[in-house]
Amino acid sequence: MAQLLALVEKTKPYPLAVAGPADFRCEPVAAVDPGIVLTEPGHSLYCLDHDTRRALFTRTDVDPCGAPFYFQAQYEHATGLVALSYDELHALPVPGEPSGVFLYSTGRCGSTLVGAALAEHGELTGLSEPDVLTQLVTLAPRLREAELRDLARSCVRLLSRGRPVAIKPRSFVIELGALLHDEFPQFAAVFLYREPLSWARSTARAFAGYDPALTTDPAAVQDRLGRLIPLVARWRQRVGRLLSPEEVMACQWVAQLERALALRHRGVDVFTATYEDLLADPPGVLAAMFAHCGLPTGPAELPAGDSQEGTPLSRSATSARSGPGFDETAFMRTVAELWVEALR
Structure with a gap:
């Protein structure tokens, strides 16, 4: 199951740093259905944590689409995160072809x-x-x-x-x-x-x-x-x-x-x-x-x-x-x- 994470602290070293898992200090909250990142508004793919083979999705109260920098809007407005394993990421039923x-x-x-x-x-x-x-x-x-x-x-x-x-x-x-x-x-x-x-x-x-x-x-x-x-x-x-x-x-x-x-x-x-x-x-x-x-x-x-x-x-x-x-x-x-x- 995917993991719901509570955001404890934002720790990015400087605003234009490439997004990575060290940008947030989090605590696990509960196991959740991976589909939450598609069915609940506000989730977007932020980065990969390759050492643990997980993908991290931020939850924000604004849509980062259309922002000057997508990664910066995700970071600044993040209120929580969800972590999916690579297998769960690949299996998500995304509609249509890009x-x-x-x-x-x-x-x-x-x-x-x-x-x-x-x-x-x-x-x-x-x-x-x-x-x-x-x-x-x-x-x-x-x-x-x-x-x-x-x-x-x-x-x-x-x-x-x-x-x-x-x-x-x-x-x-x-x-x-x-x-x-x-x-x-x-x-x-x-x-x-x-x-x-x-x-x-x-x-x-x-x-x-x-x-x-x-x-x-x-x-x-x-x-x-x-x-x-x-x-x-x-x-x-x-x-x-x-x-x-x-x-x-x-x-x-x-x-x-x-x-x-x-x-x-x-x-x-x-x-x-x-x-x-x-x-x-x-x-x-x-x-x-x-x-x-x-x-x-x-x-x-x-x-x-x-x-x-x-x-x-x-x-x-x-x-x-x-x-x-x-x-x-x-x-x-x-x-x-x-x-x-x-x-x-």
Whole structure:
């Protein structure tokens, strides 16, 4: 039987940390029917606890669908949890087949706004950064491929719940793009990115100080990033030292572009646009994107306002941060070096 858990304390180390079982301190209450997560309102899949082979569902009094960050709304509004074994997770009778759009991106490129536009005008349920998919990236090296595919199928089924959805994962989930499109070929694929130097400036400002360990334990931060962006780990091993901020950002940008290109090479029909395209011609880009996804005619403009209002990445929050200075020449040099390696 599934386990009902009483929430004792929220223990997430910082707001943008990837969701995990250590985010909550809980006490068991009672055994419950696993179907409670489908039949009682307010339950949504939060994360996996792979050490105990369980999936954790938060119970909230608000719907995290449509929030700027799904994982953050789940955490902030959680009032309790339910734990299901992997077997119970796979056996849940979710109605219908998942369908919709996977919206991949490098981040800092208008993807949250585009995800909101897809949901509002495309008659889709918006899921912006469900972190159980981010977790799967970190778990992938520990799993047999069959188990990884089983978990991916069940997670997407539980996120979709039979509704057409616009799933905009964190940028790291492009690492699973090929697997997700093998399992869900009915989903349309979109990839958004930003020119590298503009992206790096925005990223450096947005994520300045997001993790306290950046200054207290940078090696641990790069260990975590290496599980999300394998190129970070490989490049760090190659140079034999901690990477500079410029090198870490270059690894992220190049790795995610390379993964998008690899999807195309596998024959996946990926609609690709840049942040610069969106700024120059919103109606043209949106119309082409909606047509690619088989959706009704798109909006003439992107949604007004700040799509990340109320989060650590809102305009007001990021504008208040000067961000660390970084060597733009070193960043672009590393981007070039990494592309040479990727093309070999």
